[in-house]
Amino acid sequence: MYSGASNFVSATDTAFVVVIGISVIFLVGITLTMLWFVYRYNKKRNPVATQIHGSNTLEVVWTVIPTILVLVMFFYGWAGYSPMRNAPENAMKIRANARMWSWLFEYENGIKTDTLYVPLDKAVALDLISLDVIHSLYIPAFRVKEDMVPGKTNKMWFIAQKAGNYELFCTEYCGLSHSYMFTEVKVLPQPEFDVWYARMADTTLQKEAAKIPGVRGRQIVQTNGCLACHSADGSKLIGPTFKGIYGHTVVVNTDGREREIVVDDEYITRSIYEPDSDVVKGYTKGMMISYKQQLNDADIAEIIEYLKTLK
Amino acid sequence: MEEQTEHKYLPNYLEYRGKYKGLAGWLTTTDHKRIGLLYFYSMMVFFLAGVVMGILMKLELISPGEQIMGAQVYNGLFTLHGLTMIFLFVIPGVAAVYGNFFLPILIGAKDVSFPRLNLMSWYLYIIGAIVVLTSQFMGDGPPDTGWTFYAPYSLKTQTNVVAAVTGAFILGFSSILTGLNFIVTMHRLRAPGMGWLRMPLFAWALYGTGWIQLLATPIVGITFLMVIAERLLGIGFFDPAIGGDPILYQHLFWIYSHPAVYIMILPAMGAITEIIPTFARKTIFGYTAIVISSMAIAFVGYFVWGHHMFTSGMSSTSRWVFSLLTFLVAIPSAIKVFNWTATLYKGSINIKTPFLWAICFIFVFMIGGFSGLVLGSLATDIHVHDTAFVVAHFHYIVFGGTGFAFFAALHYWYPKMFAKVYNPKIANLGLFIFFVGFNLLYFPMFYLGMIGMPRRYYDYLPMFHNANILSTIGSWIMATGLLIVIINLVRARRGTGKEVNDPWDGKTLEWTIASPPIVENFEEIPVVDHGPYEY
Structure with missing residues (x-):
């Protein structure tokens, strides 16, 4: 995968590491314990079972510890997500329109493209518009996704941090050609972007x-x-x-x-x-x-x- | 049955002849055991049809571009696959088959409280299924909305959505009435001495499930009626073009459909909880904790639906509240896993086929549960929401959970239901192949989702190719394992076999009666003076 392509990548990936890390430790731990018990307390090795009805101490332990751990996971998830909701005031505004089954991006100077061009290291805020059914704008490399709901303007913002081309998909099923509804994000260094931006607008x-x-x-x-x-x-x-x-x-x-x-x-x-x-x-x-x-x-x-x- | 002929001869439920014989006898039966089998056979037909659809979809996805079908066919196919598997297999699932067959026996009753209502529930199920399937052949073509019928697409598509939604509406009543029947049965028909805390844990799981069926299903029923009204009469509930709100549809849909996941999984957990103590030769660890966790899942499960909508444009506050609640609903499931594991400690474990299925269940269910944490956490969900990761996650829960438990329960109770013995070696071989195939099929989808492949994708970019090949190969291996498992059971059913009343040395009431059980289960209603798993 791409690392650090947007300002949200590191916090999101940290949340992935925390959640998946804790999960893998538990998955492996419980599975090995289970297999060990099946081996150790096989009826050949242990012909008579010891009847144990339970233990309140253990129930409390394995309720409290997982509760703390899931709260930790919740925190990392929230911490990574929270900044995604607050676009800075000075962000460059682009209107992203979706319709079955293509994209149209409208810039402040009036130009329109089917590929999303954004400048490097500058906050970009998208207004998400759908002209027909629900779509969802997803840029995997940036770790951002938000639905485009007809009759409603959802928001998304990001700062692209590495020049290059990235996939942009529709992730909400929208009918026949849903799987062909993709385009690219082109991240250009500011000077190049400015040249492109001016050229496109040059009547x-x-x-x-x-x-x-x-x-x-x-x-x-x-x-x-x-x-x-x-x-x-x-x-x-x-x-x-x-x-x-x-x-x-x-x-x-x-x-x-x-x-x-x-x-x-x-x-x-x-x-x-x-x-x-x-x-x-x-x-x-x-x-x-x-x-x-x-x-x-x-x-x-x-x-x-x-x-x-x-x- | 020689020892029984000494007293008066009581016919078992399979050979009993009421007013009608043969098929008519089955179709008019009010015996909970026969109704359980009616569900079993009809559900197996739908399940196998759903498996075939899944395999065809995986075959289409083996390579980018068109392989065996066009996009419209594929979209119709994943819709029908979802409808079939969700509404016709896993929602009735473990509860309709084994709940019907064993709940009255487990609590020492002759039948459920309302046997005729029980038969009617099955008829509603069949009528609902037929209506859903007519959507494939009538109107303007098979629905292509996905089983979620998201508005406004479901209102705009020309395909036959109304029939599919009407079928699902009817199926809802089958589910509500079964839940109601089970709840009343447990309140009214427990044998003398069987207090609430002496009920087997499968019964407790059905109790929690019953309340979800009763309280949550009407919401999706109303929602489906609203979709029908909007499509046929143009009333603007959900389409913003005529004044509706598409997000409202998602709320209403998930208020039912998230608890519905617990309708699917709770009885499955209950069945596993019966199997583990029997083969560990040991009482269940933490009976009360498991009861509380079942009820906690049923209760908290109502308040987490918003985690399906983290990217929908819902307010930021509801997003973090739903995320927090979602993490809390994970705790009772974790408690169950810990108690199952602890039950094995110092047991005397008898490794038999049902036990192996149960262990595999715990493993795949844990993967399903842990991947659910990734989806409950906000930042990570934003990345993998509506990707192949979600598809992997819910197949690990619904197929890995409910599906594995369904077969675990089948192998566990098979000797009781049919008084036949299957070949354990072939059964274990089938399970092994099935387990390998299952993981090869679904695990690569976690990876595909992580690198960004959206779900419900007919075609994909070359960057997603390799993992899709693995997944498709997995589908073939899994299907082979499934075929071995089923053929083994069909052969056993036809074979002569031995009649055994208690092949596993179980302690719950079903093992104290004859195999197959007599018509009203008990010659004399038992008096219970101890807990369910006293070894």
Whole structure:
């Protein structure tokens, strides 16, 4: 495992050592005692048992000692956890959005990414938002995890202490592609982070890139997690693939009736705003949320440009 | 039975013929022993089906990527595996089979207090099971929510959640009525002279369990009705999109489902407490301490449900309070382990199959319990919550605990139930292979959780591959051991065998009567003038 990747690692790992250490001592001790008794007081070696009904002293001893030990374990667990609840005031704020089955991180300067970028040695506080069902944001290397509950904003914070890339998983079961709902945390030294942060926010650069047809659309598709369900290479996921879909004729299910429809600008717009209205045959209704809150007509026009490039 | 033919001939419960014969006789029986066997056979069918599902899941996980099934099938499979194992096997578990069969005998009664209600409980169990299983074949496909039915996913998924939840609701009544029946039986039907503190400890464990069944189950019943109302009528209890609170669902669900863990494990501990003194040829160490610990588990067990929700966004205060209470509920379980071990001290230990199962039970149960401490402690739980570590933990408790105790009890009481003797060497060999496979299957999951593999994962990153291979191989070894154990018992049942009334030289009342027991257990209700384990 990674050591010291965040400010919570050492206290959490100390709690692990205390709890598991005491447990292993007891497990081994009791098991060996038991085996010794089975050997020593086997009926061949000890034909007649001595009847002992109990001992109040022993009962008190093996009630009090474990009670003290579990209180010690409780303390270490609490001590490691308690700081996780109090983010410092000056922490950098990032809004983490989860939806089936992808991530979107929004930074204070307005940029959006599907990978979490954080600066080294700086407190980062996440607002955890879910757009549909319960998800849970888990960064094993940092020892942090908190559920993302729709209708509620949970909090998480940490200081990344080692540059590098770390896994970020969803740990609350959220349906079909739960096990594919992962991304990375990229921890960059502050200067590198600042360069990245400024470059991403630089609108002239963005505009430059956007001149190439489909580039802006691809960014929108990536940051909104569309590719979690719609592949760009023709493989079948939860939703129809984007490859070659534009201009293609598909059979859709409209209120229980099947009809043929050409995938044009109007159909794509409707599918993004009201995903359940015309579902392509062979796919399930109710799998996609409406993106009316996240995307506008201009974004959709860019997406359509992108789809046109996927022949 | 030659010696019995000297007095009037009393038919045993297997050959007794009431109003109906054959299968109809079994399906209309009110004999607690026959009802125990009805549960036994139906539960074994569900258990083996659940094992097959588990093996298929492990096979899928042997390597990253798709092996034998797609993600939707896998998600349906772990849901059905959980539903089957939890609601159809371990919750009725040791209590429904051995509680029904032996509780009246252990306290010197002819039957439970309400024999017809007892039969009805079994029918509710079967109806509930059928309704749960229809969810697989009707509606829009098998439920894919996990057995926990967490909202709002369970409200949004198109799959057939309503049928599964309705089935679980019906099963709840079976559990409530069995608990009620046992409590009343112990209050009203103890033999003359059998004071509360002369009751065998298995009976005490069932007493604690009965109160949990009675008081906790209605909460999950109501919760399931709320899910049904929300899905069918759109009443916003849990989905925030229509004004509900998903955290409320988790509270309601775990207020039942945590005590339910004690419904599963208390009778199992009770069965182990019967086995240990019999084979140590020695009275139980600390009878009163074990009674108190059973009742303490039943009581404190109500107040720890929040430890399933440390990452849910519950207030910081409730998190540490629930953590503290969780650590306290560990104490009574530890007391039991210490008393079992102390019972072996200066005993005259007769190493037989049921005893070996009991020792293996204590070992795997300790691993389950100690890993529970990791989950009760806040900082460590944050890291391993909802990972493979949790899956390992509860399989060590529920399968390692209840499952091992179920087979320990089966090997212990088998000669009494069927008056047949199984081959002890094959039984021990089966246990050995099962034990090795069990640990190889579940122990690597602790490691997987520690390095961060989330649970309910259809597919995984290559970093999790090696331990998953071990785990899958473990599942094959465990299944082999299980198969040997079961075939050995089936062969014994069919074989001629010897009829023995007291093969282990036990002291509790079931060993004083004939094998198999006669219809109303005792020719004459015994008068009890000493404790249960007087050697």
